[in-house]
Amino acid sequence: MRILVTGATGNVGRLVVDHLLAAGTAETAGTIEVRALTTNPAKAALPDGVEVVQGYLGRTETMPAALDGVDRMYLAPLPGTAREVLALAGKAGVDRVVALSGGQGSWWYGVQEAVNESGIDATHLEPGEFMLNSTMWAEQIRTTGVVRDAYPGSANAPIDLDDIAAVAATVLLEDGHLGRSYELTGPETISRAEMVRCIGAALGREIPFEELTHEQAVELLTPSMGEYARWYVDGMAELAAHPQQPTATVRELTGRPATTFAAWAVQHAGEFR
Ligand SMILES: NC(=O)c1ccc[n+]([C@@H]2O[C@H](COP(=O)([O-])OP(=O)(O)OC[C@H]3O[C@@H](n4cnc5c(N)ncnc54)[C@H](OP(=O)(O)O)[C@@H]3O)[C@@H](O)[C@H]2O)c1
Numbered sequence: 001m002r003i004l005v006t007g008a009t010g011n012v013g014r015l016v017v018d019h020l021l022a023a024g025t026a027e028t029a030g031t032i033e034v035r036a037l038t039t040n041p042a043k044a045a046l047p048d049g050v051e052v053v054q055g056y057l058g059r060t061e062t063m064p065a066a067l068d069g070v071d072r073m074y075l076a077p078l079p080g081t082a083r084e085v086l087a088l089a090g091k092a093g094v095d096r097v098v099a100l101s102g103g104q105g106s107w108w109y110g111v112q113e114a115v116n117e118s119g120i121d122a123t124h125l126e127p128g129e130f131m132l133n134s135t136m137w138a139e140q141i142r143t144t145g146v147v148r149d150a151y152p153g154s155a156n157a158p159i160d161l162d163d164i165a166a167v168a169a170t171v172l173l174e175d176g177h178l179g180r181s182y183e184l185t186g187p188e189t190i191s192r193a194e195m196v197r198c199i200g201a202a203l204g205r206e207i208p209f210e211e212l213t214h215e216q217a218v219e220l221l222t223p224s225m226g227e228y229a230r231w232y233v234d235g236m237a238e239l240a241a242h243p244q245q246p247t248a249t250v251r252e253l254t255g256r257p258a259t260t261f262a263a264w265a266v267q268h269a270g271e272f273r
Contacts, residue, residue, distance in 0.1 A: 007076025
């Protein structure tokens with residue numbers, strides 16, 4: 001069985017490659033061939049045992065060659081060309097797609113619609129906020145030792161990218177998941193103040209949380225997030241009033257507990273140092 005991983009050097013795609021390779025050695029040695037899509041095979045540094053092909057979802061003329069002989073595909077989220085890519089996948093005989101997308105109302109929902117319209121059997125993965133997003137505090141922590149942000153009590157259940165990738169590999173390989181949409185979160189609801197405490201514990205020092213107003217936070221984030229800064233801060237306000245509850249999907253699908261934020265902070269402490 002040949003599996004194409006698109007966005008294979010991306011934050012999620014690269015980890016999907018690793019999980020597929022690990023599953024291949026444990027249970028299905030020799031029966032899984034992993035093909036990885038990248039614009040620059042020389043730079044990609046993908047592991048041995050992976051067939052590397054040149055291309056990008058956003059340049060659909062590169063996709064027929066990448067899809068040739070492929071049975072299953074991990075589809076990275078690029079709404080703009082998803083319809084065209086899926087039409088090419090259907091033509092190439094791809095019979096299972098695992099798509100990283102988002103629920104209704106999110107920017108990535110277009111991927112989900114395109115997959116459903118394609119008629120290819122598929123599973124949708126709908127992750128909540130990524131733990132990785134907390135690295136937006138890294139520069140402040142490095143340069144001032146303090147986090148200045150709004151809504152310390154705003155709480156959600158962020159997820160480790162490695163858990164998303166583990167789920168993606170599981171549903172690519174295992175039967176019984178077609179036609180399903182899985183909401184993926186971390187294992188616990190955690191406030192932003194608690195997240196900062198975990199990062200401080202991982203670094204071995206206390207990091208004060210200096211609370212900003214709603215408008216101050218929009219102003220702080222606008223240079224990096226543009227028009228999305230207000231949307232993001234409005235979302236924090238909403239989560240302060242209605243914290244997101246965790247789902248058990250990662251544990252149920254992979255058989256291992258989802259990574260806690262405290263454990264993630266220890267693994268990623270170097271990014272805040
Ligand atoms: N809740 C959430 O936060 C949420 C939910 C759903 C989805 N998402 C989205 O999920 C994605 C996951 O991140 P990811 O890092 O795995 O990224 P990705 O979008 O899946 O893949 C990024 C890869 O695409 C390739 N690429 C080629 N040309 C590109 C171009 N012009 N622009 C961008 N990428 C190009 C790059 O690899 P090569 O250079 O090797 O070709 C890059 O490594 C993000 O886009 C995120 O916004 C987020």
